[in-house]
Each structure stands twice: as structure tokens, then as C-alpha cells.
Amino acid sequence: MSSHVKIMPLGGVRENGKNMYVVEVDDEIYILDCGLMYPENELLGIDVVIPDFSYLEENIDRVVGIFLTHGHADAIGALPYFLKQHSVPVFGSELTIALAKLNVKADKQTRNFKDFHVIDKDTKIDFERATVSFFKTTHSIPDSLGIVIETNAGSVVYTGDFKFDQSATPEYQSDFARLAEIGQGNVLALLSDSANAESPYEMASERDIAANILDTFQYHNGRIIAAAVASNIARIQQVINAAAKSGRKVVLTGRDLEKIVRTAMRLKRLNLPSPDILVPTKDLHKLAPEKTVILETGKMGEPIKALQRMATNRHRLIRIKEGDLVFITTTPSHAMETTVAKTKDMIYRAGGEVKSISDEIHVSGHGNKNNLQLMINLIKPTYLVPVQGEYRLLAAHASIAHETGIPFENIFITSKGDVLDYQKGQMHLANQVDVGNTMIDGIGVGDIGNIVLRDRKVLSEDGIFVAVITINRKKRTIVSHPKITTRGFVYIKTSRDLIHESANLVTKTVQDNLDNKEFDWGHLKQDIREALSGYLFEQTKRRPVILPVIMEVNQNRRHAANTTTTKA
Structure with a gap:
């Protein structure tokens, strides 16, 4: 009897990063990768x-x-976030497991x-x-492996991040013989890296990249700050x-980098040309x-x-100065282009120069x-599932695959939570599982949702407007005139008339509610918000967050003392 196979992305499709794919074979679940994503600019305050x-x-x-x-x-x-709740076995190559242990041990709950x-x-x-079996792939980190899940309905193959480089050193080489062997079998589906699918350019080999870095180091006479991913x-x-x-x-500037370098050295995946090449920051x-x-690799x-x-002289150790060359040896994502341009401008203002390795050669750890x-021609899959990339990259990968002879009906561009169901010799899109994003802010896991992010966005754009007033509900009187505080909305000293009129509006709204026989706290606060919102927008064309207190x-007759109860 043929296995019932399901494939489900929980991340890594229509986005950059956060790779996590579920393959179900009958009643067993296999999880492929468990990654995170660094937030785009609109996720205000979110760490990962x-x-x-x-x-x-x-x-x-x-x-x-x-x-x-x-x-x-x-x-x-x-x-670490998954293992906090659930203890399941984790499988990976020697270096991958060593780096995973660094992550897991850094968290008190999973150490x-x-x-x-x-x-x-x-x-x-x-x-x-x-x-489950594995095959060697070429990427920007040693010990990278693809994964094969072999069932009696055929194999599901996941490439992970990969590229092909014919001049790669042994620890980075792809195993072409193993790929061809996998392709000789019955490959049901291929989940393949799409991160560089749009690129029409021939990528530089790692030997070319090494030569470019050496040329830069030899021809610059001053200090060099090399920026890389840790x-x-x-x-x-x-x-x-x-x-x-x-x-x-070489001076290493960060603890994260030092841990990774020491780990790679211990496993002989990184070699020092001389024992004294690394110098302490002191x-x-x-x-x-x-x-x-x-x-320099920065935090995370x-x-x-x-x-x-x-x-801008805010780094704990280094200040860019005249004669420095900042050499960016990584290729930032498209989403970072504006940030990189601003960073280059800051560096020139500080007196330094900037060179990006991507200005001269095409560099990527992902296949073009x-x-x-x-990869498709070696593996020969019946179905293709492009993964790891935004929608345009998945679509580009689909077109590329179609050129090799895979019909479009056998290519699935999925969203998070889509379920690809293989039964009776046919793969089809089944019901979707409800899947969102879990946002990490400080120690909070998943406690930041769309409503909080919306409030942060409004606060960042139009600020906050706070109105504080004290009342005596029994006597139906206002005890003290409203006090107005604002941050990020207007400058109080130059907006006295606006503040004065807003205070009068709050006074009138509160008194109207006190005079009403059916007094309600919720109605009072909502009336204040509506009155202020309309007036402030009319005067400024801005909509700050309004907080009535x-x-x-x-x-208290027994103790002859006044107490206050605050309603925000």
C-alpha cells in the first residue's frame, strides 16, 4: 500500500528566511529546518x-x-523556542549541531x-x-547537507541552501554522484532553494572571491574593517x-563571532594560517x-x-576615521539596499571609504x-516545490523549472500553511492549516500581534496625546482642570492654543457625561477620544494615539482622607 504523503511549509515561502517545512508520511511528522527571520522595517521593535x-x-x-x-x-x-516546549530529537552534521548547541545553550530554559x-x-x-538520508551540498558554511525522505510512494528531497561551485575545496564540495544516484530512484517532490532564482549572472567561484579580498587587502595602505555575516x-x-x-x-569584535570561530576551529572547519593571526581587542x-x-559581524x-x-561614534570599540576602508564582504538582501546606501553615506561622512565585494563580482551562497x-536535471522530480524566497523568486524558479520540462501543473508555489497532499498517484493542494508569524520582542514570545504593531506604527508616525482629568462622580463635578501631555505629536510650547482648546473640549465632554443620568466609564473615554480625534485632525491633519486618564x-468619611481611583 502506497504511503500517504503531505508536504507543508510553516515558513520560508514568500519571505526571506524562517525556513521550516513539514513532511508527513502516514502518521509520522518530519520537520526540515527550524529557522528564524530578521524583521523588515515595518515590524517596529521586533527582534526576530x-x-x-x-x-x-x-x-x-x-x-x-x-x-x-x-x-x-x-x-x-x-x-530554542521550539525546544522550550517540546523535547524532540535533533539531527544535523557535526558543525551544524555544534552551532545549534550554541543557540540552545544560550537560553536558560533549553540549556x-x-x-x-x-x-x-x-x-x-x-x-x-x-x-532519512543526506547528501553534501555547497554553501557558505561547511557541513551543509540536503535531506532525502524515502517513502514507498517516492522520495521527498529538500536541498537546503545550495549552489554549485566546481572549484570548491573538499569540505564545501557538492556530491554529484550522490545527487545522480538519488535521481535514478523515484523522486516524488523536490523542495529547492529559490533565493537567487532571479539572477541571470554567472556567480563568482569562491577562489575568485578569495582573490578579490586579497587584492583589496594588499592595495589599501590603512586600516581595513571587513564586514561579514558571523x-x-x-x-x-x-x-x-x-x-x-x-x-x-585580525581583530574579532563580537562575542557571537568569537564563539562561532572557536567552534569552527575546534572542529577543524576553519584553519588559522599562523597561531598569532588573531589579536585580542584589548x-x-x-x-x-x-x-x-x-x-565585524554585529549583533546576531x-x-x-x-x-x-x-x-557615528556609538560602537563600544571602534570609531571609523580618516584612512579606514570599510570592506563589505557580504551581499545584502534587496530589502536592505536603502539601509546599506545610508550606511555608506555615514561612513564617508566619518572620513572612511567603502567597498562592496558585490560591486565587482556576483557573490551568493545560493544557486542561480x-x-x-x-539540480532539477540531476534529481528528476515529478513535482517541484520552490522554497526559500519571496513570491517573485518562487515564480522565477517555477519558470526556470518549466524550461527543463516540468509542466506548470506539477509546480506548486505555496503559502505558509498550504498542505500538498499526495494520494492515489496525484499531488494536489488540500485544505490550508492556519499559520501566522510568531514575533519575538525581548523576552516576549508571540505576545506582540497585529494590534500592538498597528499602535506602534501610529505612535511612530503621529505620537501620543494624553489627557488627565479628576472628577467627583457622586457630586457630578470636575475636581481639577484637564492636564494635557503629548509626545511625538506637537511641541507644547509652540502649540499653547491647541492644548488650551483641547483641555476645554475634554472639560465639556466630561461634564456632559457627568450630567447624564446613565453615566458609563466606557462611554466617557470613547467620547473623549472621538471629540479629541476630530478636533486634532481638523487642526493638524494628524491622528495621534489618544489616551484619556x-x-x-x-x-472616606471615617478616615477623613481623599483617595483617587484611576480609569485609563
Whole structure:
């Protein structure tokens, strides 16, 4: 009897990052990656965004494990949040598991979790309904693996992040023989990386990138600040190698970076050309500028904001000055282009220069059109599910796949929560599972929703307007004239008439409510909001958040003291 197979993305489609895909084989659930996403600008104050685990929580007894493709945050970043609630086995390569442990141990609630399992390209794990195996891929971090879930209805293959680079060093090489072997079998569906599907350009090899970094280091006479993503081990290795060849020392600026570098060194995935190539930050002042490379990755591996702090003298260690070269060795996403342009302007204002590696060569850890088509031709899937990218990238991947001969009806561009159901020899889109985003703000997990974000947006655009008034409800009188406070709306000293009229309007509205026999707190606050909202918009064409605060005086005859009750 053929297996009943379902495929469901809980993240990673129509967005950048937050990869998490569910494959159900009969009554078993296999989770592929558990990543996070750094927020776009409109998510005000949000630190990170993780997948919605609701469906998995409802079916946790069916989950056999979490299978990780590589050690970047978009694949492992949400693990601590999931493992806080549910203890399930986690499988990954040696470096991936080591980096996952760093994430998990950093959280007090998960630091004692130990159910990690190190696998490699030769590992096969037999479960009751399926067999899970792996294959080597090329990415910007060593030990990257794709995943194969083999069922009697065919295999579901997930590439993870990948590209093809014929000149890659052994620890980064793709296993073409294994890919061809997988393609000789019955591949039901391929979940394939779409992050670079729009690019028509031939990508530079890692050897070309290394040569470009070395040229830059050799021809600049001053201090170099190299900006990279903390978990891009390949780039960090290239920076360290270039520093050694150009007679420079490397200073690591962040704890996150140091942990990752030390972990990669311990596992021999990152090699130091000389024992003294790394210099502690406390000895930075001892180095001559022409002998210095500062490797900056920023908090959570994001270097751009750290560069802004350096340019505006707000960084804890480094200040950009005349003669510095800021070398951006990462390729920022399209969503970051405006931020990067502003950052470059800040750096030039501070006296530095800027060079981006992407100005001269096309750099990416993800496959372009030719790479994606080669993967399809090697794997030979019946169905294709483009993943990892915004909608336009998924659509570009669909067109690319169609050129290889896959009919459009066998290509599924999914949304979060879509369920692809394979039964009786046919894949179709079934009912959708309710899936949203879980937003992390400080220690709060999921307590920030659309209403809070809407209020933050209004506060950021038009500010807040607070009216405080004290009443005596028994005597139906106003005890004290309203006090008006505003932040981010108008400057009080130059808007006295507006404030005075607003106070009078609050007085009239409150007195009208006190004179009404059917007094109600809710009606009173709503009447104040409506009256002020109309007046303030008429005068300023702005709509601030209006917060009425009503304090009530209670006469306590026994103790002859006044107390107040506040109604906000």
C-alpha cells in the first residue's frame, strides 16, 4: 500500500528566511529546518520572527525529529523556542549541531537539552514509515547537507541552501554522484532553494572571491574593517587568509563571532594560517593601521547596523576615521539596499571609504538559474516545490523549472500553511492549516500581534496625546482642570492654543457625561477620544494615539482622607 504523503511549509515561502517545512508520511511528522527571520522595517521593535508552531504542538506525539541542513540562523535560529516546549530529537552534521548547541545553550530554559544526533552524508536512519538520508551540498558554511525522505510512494528531497561551485575545496564540495544516484530512484517532490532564482549572472567561484579580498587587502595602505555575516565560515576563512598573506593581523569584535570561530576551529572547519593571526581587542591599539583587519559581524551576525554605530561614534570599540576602508564582504538582501546606501553615506561622512565585494563580482551562497536547472536535471522530480524566497523568486524558479520540462501543473508555489497532499498517484493542494508569524520582542514570545504593531506604527508616525482629568462622580463635578501631555505629536510650547482648546473640549465632554443620568466609564473615554480625534485632525491633519486618564475622588468619611481611583 502506497504511503500517504503531505508536504507543508510553516515558513520560508514568500519571505526571506524562517525556513521550516513539514513532511508527513502516514502518521509520522518530519520537520526540515527550524529557522528564524530578521524583521523588515515595518515590524517596529521586533527582534526576530519565528514560525508558528501551533500545528506541530497539536500533533507533537507524531513528530519523529527535526532535521537540519546547515548552521545559519535561517535554518537553526528558532530551535530554542521550539525546544522550550517540546523535547524532540535533533539531527544535523557535526558543525551544524555544534552551532545549534550554541543557540540552545544560550537560553536558560533549553540549556540542558541533550537530544542531539550528529549525522553525515553516509548516514541512513530507518523510521517506521520512511528512511532519512543526506547528501553534501555547497554553501557558505561547511557541513551543509540536503535531506532525502524515502517513502514507498517516492522520495521527498529538500536541498537546503545550495549552489554549485566546481572549484570548491573538499569540505564545501557538492556530491554529484550522490545527487545522480538519488535521481535514478523515484523522486516524488523536490523542495529547492529559490533565493537567487532571479539572477541571470554567472556567480563568482569562491577562489575568485578569495582573490578579490586579497587584492583589496594588499592595495589599501590603512586600516581595513571587513564586514561579514558571523556564520559565513567561508568568508571568514578568506578574510583571515588574505590578512595573513598581506602581513596583517585580525581583530574579532563580537562575542557571537568569537564563539562561532572557536567552534569552527575546534572542529577543524576553519584553519588559522599562523597561531598569532588573531589579536585580542584589548591589543588593537598596539597594531599599526596598515597591519590591521577588524572583522565585524554585529549583533546576531548582522554587520550593517554595527557599521552605522562605528560611523557615528556609538560602537563600544571602534570609531571609523580618516584612512579606514570599510570592506563589505557580504551581499545584502534587496530589502536592505536603502539601509546599506545610508550606511555608506555615514561612513564617508566619518572620513572612511567603502567597498562592496558585490560591486565587482556576483557573490551568493545560493544557486542561480543554471544551478537550479542542474539540480532539477540531476534529481528528476515529478513535482517541484520552490522554497526559500519571496513570491517573485518562487515564480522565477517555477519558470526556470518549466524550461527543463516540468509542466506548470506539477509546480506548486505555496503559502505558509498550504498542505500538498499526495494520494492515489496525484499531488494536489488540500485544505490550508492556519499559520501566522510568531514575533519575538525581548523576552516576549508571540505576545506582540497585529494590534500592538498597528499602535506602534501610529505612535511612530503621529505620537501620543494624553489627557488627565479628576472628577467627583457622586457630586457630578470636575475636581481639577484637564492636564494635557503629548509626545511625538506637537511641541507644547509652540502649540499653547491647541492644548488650551483641547483641555476645554475634554472639560465639556466630561461634564456632559457627568450630567447624564446613565453615566458609563466606557462611554466617557470613547467620547473623549472621538471629540479629541476630530478636533486634532481638523487642526493638524494628524491622528495621534489618544489616551484619556480619568481619576475619581472618593470621600472616606471615617478616615477623613481623599483617595483617587484611576480609569485609563
